[in-house]
Amino acid sequence: MAHPMSAHAFVYLASQSPRRAQLLDQLGVRHQPLLPGPEEDAEALEAVMPGEPAQHYVQRVTRLKLQAALRRLKRRSLPPAPVLCADTTVVLGRRILGKPEDDAQAQAMLQALSGRTHRVLTAVAAGHGRARCAALSISRVRFDPIAAQDLRAYVASGEPRGKAGSYAIQSGAAQWISRIEGSYSGIMGLPLHETAAILRQLKVSF
Numbered sequence: 001m002a003h004p005m006s007a008h009a010f011v012y013l014a015s016q017s018p019r020r021a022q023l024l025d026q027l028g029v030r031h032q033p034l035l036p037g038p039e040e041d042a043e044a045l046e047a048v049m050p051g052e053p054a055q056h057y058v059q060r061v062t063r064l065k066l067q068a069a070l071r072r073l074k075r076r077s078l079p080p081a082p083v084l085c086a087d088t089t090v091v092l093g094r095r096i097l098g099k100p101e102d103d104a105q106a107q108a109m110l111q112a113l114s115g116r117t118h119r120v121l122t123a124v125a126a127g128h129g130r131a132r133c134a135a136l137s138i139s140r141v142r143f144d145p146i147a148a149q150d151l152r153a154y155v156a157s158g159e160p161r162g163k164a165g166s167y168a169i170q171s172g173a174a175q176w177i178s179r180i181e182g183s184y185s186g187i188m189g190l191p192l193h194e195t196a197a198i199l200r201q202l203k204v205s206f
Contacts, residue, residue, distance in 0.1 A: 008204045010031055014066070031084070034072060042068075058089045062087045065086075086123065090118055105166075110151050122191055131202060135194035141177055142178050
């Protein structure tokens with residue numbers, strides 16, 4: 001638990017992910033959304049630079065998200081409170097698997113993951129005033145071989161849309177996951193151990 005003299009009763013969550021909101025609820029952290037407006041090109045922040053290592057990529061994107069969210073907070077004249085951001089990416093070898101553009105790309109990603117082990121990287125960053133805190137969670141996930149008909153059914157369900165690597169560990173894809181090493185919540189999109197430590201540094205009560 002955070003220290004009783006903590007200064008902040010809530011955080012702004014600069015993420016549209018319902019999973020991250022649920023994970024903050026699990027910690028008992030009060031949060032309010034701080035989402036991009038129509039004038040912001042949020043997707044552009046997630047562009048991969050040529051030859052960029054995955055670990056550098058996910059941390060860079062998270063820093064950019066935090067900077068954008070802090071500017072948004074100031075521009076909207078909202079009550080001050082810490083801002084929390086995160087970004088998750090799936091990595092197969094050196095290949096970064098982001099969110100699929102369509103069902104065909106989702107199917108191709110899942111076929112590549114089938115029968116192999118990949119990494120899931122989630123970077124977390126938070127800021128308030130001049131204070132900045134950041135952490136990185138790295139997990140490994142092993143997929144069993146996926147039958148073609150099962151893969152097609154999963155893609156058709158729409159579950160891969162908006163998911164890094166085209167799957168969510170808390171969805172039907174869990175039937176193919178034979179082993180994980182690391183943080184289950186990190187694979188979901190917000191590593192709770194690292195997030196709790198960051199929020200304590202920024203004196204958030206929960």
